[in-house]
Structure formats: structure tokens, C-alpha cells
Amino acid sequence: MAERGASGGGSGGDSLDKSITLPPDEIFRNLENAKRFAIDIGGSLTKLAYYSTVQHKVAKVRSFDHPGKDVEQEHEPPYEVSVQEEITARLHFIKFENTYMEACLDFIRDHLVNTETKVIQATGGGAYKFKDLIEEKLRLKVDKEDVMTCLIKGCNFVLKNIPHEAFMYQKDSDPEFRFQTNHPNIFPYLLVNIGSGVSIVKVETEDRFEWIGGSSIGGGTFWGLGALLTKTKKFDELLQLASRGRHANVDMLVQDIYGGAHQTLGLSGNLIASSFGKSATADREFSKEDMAKSLLHMISNDIGQLACLYAKLHGLDRVYFGGFFIRGHPVTMRTITYSINFFSKGEVQALFLRHEGYLGAIGAFLKGAEQDNPNQYSWGENYAASSGLMSTSPELCPTQRARSGTFDLLEMDRLERPLVNLPLLLDPSSYVPDTVDLTDDALARQYWLTCFEEALDGVVKRAVASQPESIDAAERAEKFRQKYWSKLQTLRHQPFAYGTLTVRSLLDTREHCLNEFNFPDPYSKVKQKENGLALKCFQSVTRSLDSLGWEERQLALVKGLLAGNVFDWGAKAVSDVLESDPQFGFEEAKRKLQERPWLVDSYTKWLQRLKGPPHKCALIFADNSGIDVILGVFPFVRELLCRGTEVILACNSGPALNDVTYSESLIVAERIAAMDPIVCSALREDRLLLVQTGSSSPCLDLSRLDKGLAVLVRERGADLVVIEGMGRAIHTNYHASLRCESLKLAVVKNAWLAERLGGQLFSVIFKYEVPTE
């Protein structure tokens, strides 16, 4: 993935080819609308940031302009679907070698149409050196920004906006990366930046941070002293030497002083008593490798020790490490982690950042964009356009040099609305949305990667079919296929590339890739048709439900919810059925369902609960369009409304598979209201509220939900959360603990997953939970 761009970037990373031809659409994307440039120039790498607007197609749904029309033709769709151009904001970050500076600046100048921009925010040690070149080439005034301020602004930004940004590194464990779920409150924390020296900064709020200490023994010491000792010039080469060396040949260890007695004394003999303690002799030659290793240990241990002392003094247990000494180098992450564990006795966590290299550029950009107030928005990492975290395994990435000789990208989409925690989460700081960590579970990882590979043809076909009038749909779909295929291959080798690998991240990546090639909603037509068909059945379904006795009806409602949930185009087992048998309907689906007792079955407890007082307000996360939402969810909603429970129905803000979107749900509700007085009055009286989740994922992250939803949940005092569907209730949130009662229900439409859970295809999960007092 890092191989994009830079002709000869891989093996010929050393060549100073200033006339390289940059593939424009691959690297400096969306330049024509770019504004607000920022640049962070380090010792060898430059990071460029800019803000741009991206025009892309979105599917819009709209009711026909003839309300009250109740006689419908058999094949007339219930609403219009149209594709419109929409403009969204995106942040672009590009990292490249300083050698390409001139070529890059030329390229930007030639492609920059927007003339509003007058200044460029610059930070980093090289900002001064390249000032004139930048001003001359771009005709922008260079505004120098403070390095540490930028670093910290950038750090705050990634910690808040990028899930799984921070990770612990454990060399000998599998996986070696342990990603952290985002803590709702990132402050206070300690940032230890290891550049040529070390700065230790305590960050207390968005704007308040304090330099609490530092050390002159840092990356410059490793490089400078290492170069003197080994006659090796390059930092990366020094690290390679170090990774091959044996420090015990140079260091005086505890066992060298104590002999074998260290064991009986409870001392660890391998501890270094005196770094370079054995080299105090003129009679011996020491190998470059051994000296480099000893030096690396000496410096890493020293930094770790100081970091622990500062963490202890300030009562902090999270320490983020950054700077060129760290920058994704497994060797230094390993020694720093070791040192922190040793000196803090496990009380302090050494954390690293996936986008550590971009912090300065992000911060400089944010400084320059303060009037746009980017911090008021939520941003999301675009998996389609961003390069992942690079592999640290030597087979995949033989030299660090090859890595830095390429272009690395990060793109972040501005989300329409700010995202917050669901207030009903029992413990937001320990909430993990995903049920299975595929970085951890190799078997599950192989299965799902293969599963997504096999489903790719179908998705491509569907995408093409969704745009019959487009002449380049097939071409774009093919590009989509290649992009997603290559992402899957990357993830096979580097499951940690985008944080913890989960079914959710695989699904989200696919959605991002589809959007990237202008397939905003491949299922819009399918959904339209299915909604139309389901709406026609609504009244007969409710009539038949209403004819049942109370207890019988409750079970029928739940079965309806479950049967509706069978209609999932995301599940291959189902889409095969739906493709081959267009007549497959609600009743057929009901017959597919597992008989009670279900795989997970707390229905009896739920029924018991229903015999008690009504819930005040239920928050329901809906899943699929068509039969699922119309014949499954709405009758269930209707029953709750009749009981006197208010209902907040939450649907996705943007499309994902055949999941019902918020705008579709509005139309569907309107159409149902026209048929059903209960729903009609509830909508009118605000007892039934339709909201958007803020997400466009087939899964559900309860820590990143639309702020409006959260406000409403609080206002209405929601005391029941219903989560429906495999993506939202099994792949995610299966283990989520809430403060209130919750109902997680889904039909397992995947044989492998069903087997894992101890059941068969179309097993039913009905999990009713009451929080323990």
C-alpha cells in the first residue's frame, strides 16, 4: 500500500530524483478545491496537510409530491430515489521524503486552483530551511508555528477522532499491537516526544499543557553517539545494527558483578548494572551491532525511567510516545515498552500512536484553521484512502528505508454531526463495540477475510446494477473491486493496519471503498422495491397481530422482528436465496427461523417483564429496509406505543448495504402513519421520534452516536434499548453493558458464526438483559 506513487520509491529510495512524475489522483487528491495548507518538515520526512471539499454522489430519497394518494399501482415505488452530488469536507495528510519537496511543491502549484489561500502554516525543524522554497513555489506566506503546540493539538485531535489510534506494543505476543478503545476523556495524559532530545509534556485540556521536563539523551544521542561508535551514518541503519546485536557483550550485567548468586538474592541477572561497563578496556574490540544494541538499551531505559518518574510525580498512568526515535520502529517501541514496564512495575502504560508521524502537520493545520473551528466537528478516518500502519515484520518490510521512500496518506472525512457516547452505556471507558477481535483470533480472521473476498463479486455486480444509466459504472466497479481486494490482502498480512481488525472494520472499509468510486448506495433500488412491497403488507400483518390474544401476540411480534431480520443482503446465505427466489417472503422467513428454545433465549423473562409496568421510553436501533423495518420493527413499535412507551427509532444517517437510512425511515413512517392511526398519532404527539445514528455502518458503535440522539435519550429518559440485527447485536454490542434494560436480537445468517456460537444457520439470538443493581 505504501508503494503508491514515487516511481522507484521502493528499491531506489536513495535516488534524489527531483523530476519524478507524481500520479496526481493517487497522492495529492482533491487539490483543486484545497485550502488551508499546513506543512511539518522534519529531518527526513515532510508531512503536508490541507483541507478540501470532496464532491461525491449520494442517494437521496423523496416522497412523491402527491400526498394522500392511497390507491397504488402494483409496481409503483413508494418514493423517488435520485442520485445527487454532495459536497463534504475532507482533511488530507500526505507524508513524503524531503527529497521530493521540490517536485511536490511544483505539483501543488500547478494544480492549485483556489486562490483564497494566502498563508501556509509551517512547523518542524526543517520549516526554516525550506521557507524560501515554499514561499517562492507556492506564493504563500509561511507562518511558523510552535512545534510542541502543534504536536499536542495533533495528538488531541487523533485521540478524539480516530478509533484505535493508540496501541500498546508487545513484541513477542500475538498480535504485537494492542489497540486501545478511545477513552471518553483523553485528559490528562503525558506525551513524551523523543526527537533529538526528549520533551515530557503534561496535557491537561485542549488548550492547557505544560512542559514538565525533558532529557538531552534522546534520538540525537542514539544517532550521534551511534554514528561515532559504529561509523554508521543513518539512523535506520543504526537501528538495524542494534536489532542484530547482543548488548551483554558490552554492558556489565548484574550477573557479571554478582556471579551466579543473583538468583539466590532474587536479582535478575540480566539486568544491566552498567551500560558500556565492559567496554572500559583498550584490549578488546566490540562489534558495531553489540555497541548499537547497548546504546539503544541505554537510551530507551533512560527515557522510560524518566517518563515513569514524571508520570509518578504527576499521578498519570498513560504515557504516549512520539518523535522520530519511535515512529513505528518496532525495535524502539519494544525497548521503551520494556523500560516502562520495568520501572513502573506495570503501573504505567506505554502507548504509541498509529498516526504519530502526522501529529505536527495536523496540529499546524488546526492552528491555521481555527476560524473554521474544526474541533467542533467529529471526523472519521477514511479507510479507503488512508494508508494503514506499516508492517513491522522483516519479511514484509525488509528495510525501514523502503518504507520511508514512499508516500503515505491519511484522509479524514468531516462528519455531518458531532458524535458522542450513548448516555446509557454502563461504563463508557471500558466499552468495546466489537465482539471478536480479528487481530487476536486468527481462525476467525481467516474465515472473515475469505468470506469478504468471496462476497466481493456479488457486491461488484450489485454496484453496477444500481447505476444502469451510468456509462462508467462497470469501470468504477472494477476499480472498487481492486481497491477493496488489495485492502483485504493487506489485512491478511497486516491485520493491525487500521487498528483492531473486526467484522465491523471490514464492513466499513467496504462502504468507504464503494463511496470512493461513487457507489453511494448500491442497494437503493432494492430497498425502494422492498419497502414498497412491505408497506403493502403492513395492514394485513397488523390486523393479524391485533387478532391474537395478548400473550400470543407478544411472541408473534418478536418472531416478526426476527423473521424480518432474515432479509439481509449483507448475508451471503440470504442474498443467494433472495437472488434466486424473488417470491421469498415474510412467511417463508418465519419458517426458516429456529424453533424455541432459541440459541440464546430469554424470551420468558422478557414476557414476564411485559406483564409489568410499561417502559417509559424505548430506543430502537433498526437494521434492514423493507420487511425488517416495516413488518418487523413497526408492529413492535406500535405495540410499545400502545403500552404507553415512547419510542425513539434510530436509523443510519448514511446508507450501508440494505440497512434502512434515516431519510428512508421518515418516508416509511409517513406512509405507515397514513395507514395506521396509532403510529400517526404517536408521530404527531412526538411519542414516536425518528432520529439518525450519525453512522453509515452496518454495525453500531455506541460510543460514536449522533449528539441529537444522545440528547433525546437523556431528555426522554430512555429505559429500554433494542438492538436488532447481526451487525449491531452480534458483531458489535453482544457484550455491551447498559445502564438500562436491553434487548439484543438477531438471526444468525452465517453458518460459520452460528457454529461458533454453538448453533446452526438461522439460529435465533434473543438476549434480554436487566442491569444488575
Add this chain to the structure above:
Amino acid sequence: MSRNREKQLVSLPLPHSQTLFVPALLEHMMAHGHHLRIPVNKPVGCRLASPRLEPGHQPEREAAFPWFGMDIGGTLVKLVYFEPKDITAEEEQEEVENLKSIRKYLTSNTAYGKTGIRDVHLELKNLTMCGRKGNLHFIRFPTCAMHMFIQMGSEKNFSSLHTTLCATGGGAFKFEEDFRMIADLQLHKLDELDCLIQGLLYVDSVGFNGKPECYYFENPTNPELCQKKPYCLDNPYPMLLVNMGSGVSILAVYSKDNYKRVTGTSLGGGTFLGLCCLLTGCETFEEALEMAAKGDSTNVDKLVKDIYGGDYERFGLQGSAVASSFGNMMSKEKRESISKEDLARATLVTITNNIGSIARMCALNENIDKVVFVGNFLRINMVSMKLLAYAMDFWSKGQLKALFLEHEGYFGAVGALLELFKMTDAQ
């Protein structure tokens, strides 16, 4: 150790050769007879006696001479030897020949071979120890000569002297087996931190021949006014004790026998010398320090002003502060033009400031304001002492005081000797 030097060591003539200390010392110990001074009223074979309680009074029983305390470190062996000056004519006559010759040899020489040194300037005169009056001598030799020491002990049947060898330091453990197997000597091993503290408190309490043992630097942040001044350590607690040998140990001491090891660092005296040897080709601590004294570290280090053009005001850092130790050495041109002296100086400054930094953080975490620096890294090392004094004062805005002691590296050995008397006491 090279084969070369080993050969050299073995082939040297003994005993009075000025080329090697350890075998010479042993040779003397072994030279004449193996008689043991048998304490009065004690059955033969009981080697120890209790010291008398009042000074000037002949003890009934006391530890057998010679009185040694030994601290076997990673790099250096520190030895203290008590030379009794109140030997009566009767005792003189009783004293076996080898004991006498040890005494004469040790006290009449200041260098023993190539590597053994008696720090004459540190000698404590007219000291009363365990009821006896005498002088305490301070001797050091490299740990790499330890095996020769033991080998010789075996050859000369040192075990027949039946004295107790009180030893501390890691080497007491490492060489215990060798002492026993090769020389038939049972070491009395002692905890090095206990010895360090007891030795330090003892030496401070007896003073340095009428002068104070402890001192500090007045005006540490002003090079022109900076001056060594005596310090009264009568109320030492709590103190942070920073022992700088090959590596560094940091202790928080709350009372005579209430202390804890706070932390340590592997960047110590051994690192300074090890790096200096690699960088400059020097061979000894003295040589390294001599070069360092002539060098300028700012040619090697990257200063704040080298990066920011002046002070880094956002963080309140002075332009003259070191931003990156050896940072200038990232540049090939600068590497090629740098002098050995500058490199030695930079190594010294780097190691010293780092110890200062860790010590300061420990003092803050432990809420202690007296920081006592000891250990042989400070021997003849005014540069480091002044740097530490400066660092403690400057970074704590005058809250922390750096204290130093004249017998910087010998407290462990003194502590070991004191244990010899305690053992006697216990019997």
C-alpha cells in the same frame, strides 16, 4: 583482560615490586609463618573476641588482626585497613611475622603494583576503633585483579591466618565460591547498602582528621563564586543517597536502619569510562577525566539555541541548555572535526546530568531535599560535582541541596569493617 596482561601479572617478581599490588599484598601476608594470635580466655580456634568497651583499656577479646573491610564492586575493589598504633611491646612481640609485614608493607607504600593505590590523602589518623587507636587506610585496586588475589591466597595458604574477611559488594557473592574453593577462605558477605549507610554515618561522625567530612558548593549556579564549603551532617535524615559506581543506586534514608532503594540507573561511572575508551581510545579513569577537563561539550551537544536560535520561551528553556547530548554528532562534518577532549567532556557531562536529573526526580517523588552524592565516579571529578550542585540548585529553584563526602567511594568498605566488630560483639 588480555592474555598479554595476564602473563605480565603472573611473571612479575614479588613481594616489593612496584608493579603489582594484589599478589604483593598477599605475598606479604603469607611471607612468614602462619601463627595465630590466640585471644586470652578463649579456647583455641575461636577467632573472634568482643571488643573492650572503654577506650584505652586493653581488651580481653577482640577481632583478630588484620582488620580489613572489603567492597568488591563491578570495577573497583575498595579495601580499608586499620593499622593499630597502640601496639604494646608485648603485642609487638606476639604479633606473628606476616601480620607485621602486612602492616609495614601497607603503611609504608602508597602504590602497590601498577593498579593498587592507597589514597593517602584520605587516611583517618588517630582513630579509635573497637577500643584500639590507629590509622584507617583507604586502598583500591581493579576488580579484574580479583582472581589473582584469590589464586595467590590459595598458593600462600592465607586461610591459616584464620581472620574473618568481611566483604560486601556484588563481588562478595561472585567470588565467594572462588575464595572458598581456591583459597579455603570463607567470606563473611554483607549487604552493600547496609554497609554503605553504616560506613557513611560512621565516617561522618568521626570527621576527617578534625575537618568535616561533608561539604557542599556555595553559589552553585555562579561559576565565579562557586566554592566548596563544609556542611554539618548532624541531622542527615531524610536524605537521598546517590551512590555512583559503575552503575548508580539511589536510596532514600530515613534513619540509621530505615532506608529503601528507590531506583538505579545503568548510566554510571562504568558508562562514562566505557564510552570514553571507545570514543577516545583512553584506558583509565584518570586519563578520561584529564581529557574531559580540557574539552568543550558544546561542540558535541546540540543546545537549545542550536535549534531555536535562542531560548525556547514557550517552555522556559534557556538557549544554553543541552537539547540533545551528542546531537551535533548526527552531522558527518562535525563528527570528522571533533576532538577527543570534546568527546570525553560531552560523555562526562551527559552521564552526570542524567544522574542529576534522575536524582532530582527521586528527591521530588520522595519529598526529600538533601541529596548526598557518593561513589568513585566523583573521585578527582570536580566537573561532575559542580554540575550536580548546579543541577540540583537550578532545576529545583534552590529547593534541593547537593552534598558530597570526602571519602566518596569507601563507605561500603568501612561499613564492612564495622560489621567485623559487630560480629565480635555478638559473640
